[in-house]
Amino acid sequence: MMHLHMDGGAHAPQILCLGAHSDDIEIGCGGTILRLAEEYPGCVLHWVVFSANGVREAEAQRAATLFAADHLRGPLLKNFPDGFLPFVGADLKRVFEELKQTISPDLVFTHNRKDAHQDHRQLAELTWNTFRDHLILEYEIPKYDGDLGRPSLFVPLSTEVCQKKARYLMEAFQSQHGKRWFEEETFLSLMRLRGMECNAPSGYAEAFYCRKLVL
Numbered sequence: 001m002m003h004l005h006m007d008g009g010a011h012a013p014q015i016l017c018l019g020a021h022s023d024d025i026e027i028g029c030g031g032t033i034l035r036l037a038e039e040y041p042g043c044v045l046h047w048v049v050f051s052a053n054g055v056r057e058a059e060a061q062r063a064a065t066l067f068a069a070d071h072l073r074g075p076l077l078k079n080f081p082d083g084f085l086p087f088v089g090a091d092l093k094r095v096f097e098e099l100k101q102t103i104s105p106d107l108v109f110t111h112n113r114k115d116a117h118q119d120h121r122q123l124a125e126l127t128w129n130t131f132r133d134h135l136i137l138e139y140e141i142p143k144y145d146g147d148l149g150r151p152s153l154f155v156p157l158s159t160e161v162c163q164k165k166a167r168y169l170m171e172a173f174q175s176q177h178g179k180r181w182f183e184e185e186t187f188l189s190l191m192r193l194r195g196m197e198c199n200a201p202s203g204y205a206e207a208f209y210c211r212k213l214v215l
Contacts, residue, residue, distance in 0.1 A: 012042035016105035017068075018127060020085060020119040022052045022060040023173045028139025029109045030067050030165040031157045031191060031206045037071050038161075046103055047075035050092065050123065051082045055175050063172035067165075085119040092122065096130040105134055112138040112209050116145035128211075137208040142181065142190055151207035154198035162191050162204045 015036065019025035025033075025047065036043055045068040052060040057077055064075040078095065080088055110127040111120035120141065127136060140148055157165075166184040176182040188204075195204040 011106075012044055013040050013106045014044050014046065014103060016046045016099070016103060016108045016131075017048065018108065018110045018123055019049045020051055020111060020117070020123050021082060022049055022056040023063065023169065023176060024111065024120070024141060025049070025109065025139075026063050026067055026165070026169055026172070027141055027187065028111070029137070029206060029208070030168065031161050031204075032109075032155045033067050034161050034164060035155065035157055037067075037069060043071055044073055045071040046073045046099075046105065048078075048095075048099065049075060050078045050085065050095070051080045051119065052077040053079050053082070059173050059175060063168065066168045066172055083119060085122040089122065089126075092126055093129075096126050100130050105131070108134050108136045109208075110136060110138055112140055112149070113211075114147065114149060114209075115141065116143065116147040117141070135213065137210055139206070139208055140190075142186060144181070148190075149209070151194070151209050153208045153210040153213075154194060154200070154205045155208070156195065156198060156200035156205045157191065157202065159202045159204060162188060162202075165191075 017025045047064045047068060049060045060077050064072055085092060108127060108131050111124045113121060113124040115121055124138060166187045169187060170184055191204045191206060194207040198205050
């Protein structure tokens with residue numbers, strides 16, 4: 001198995017985190033973000049949530065502060081309607097074009113293009129359409145649809161980081177507690193499964209879909 005490392009030298013890694021909804025980034029790559037923040041003290045996390053309305057806006061702000069801490073730039077919180085992102089494509093594209101003018105990220109986290117949620121697929125398509133010469137990792141979101149696939153890139157995580165991720169999710173997104181799947185056990189179970197698949201030392205990992213990688 002080949003191990004890749006980001007440049008930890010003088011250049012501070014610029015990381016762009018994109019999420020359709022208030023909890024997507026944290027569920028999909030929250031553990032990896034916590035690990036990157038630990039290993040690269042100079043990294044900058046640019047945080048963008050496209051559908052953060054009402055109480056979900058405050059939750060998104062709280063979660064970004066918990067996960068990104070001093071590395072946070074933003075967050076940029078938009079109020080596009082939940083479930084309708086494919087129907088406001090032109091407005092979404094303008095946001096992406098503005099992002100491209102202000103940041104050239106070393107790494108982009110976005111949704112999986114085969115995600116069952118239409119908002120997630122729309123953001124994945126625009127991410128690839130906009131950031132053509134960047135490393136893009138597509139994260140996964142567990143849901144009722146059962147759309148989990150076979151990811152190609154794994155990030156091993158310590159048990160402590162996984163527990164922190166699950167705890168932060170429950171702390172930040174209290175409006176989601178009524179959903180039966182929104183439980184610490186759900187998030188830890190998926191990371192345990194991915195940790196088994198990549199033989200992570202701790203037994204835990206997050207997984208991503210990587211369509212293009214230049215070595």
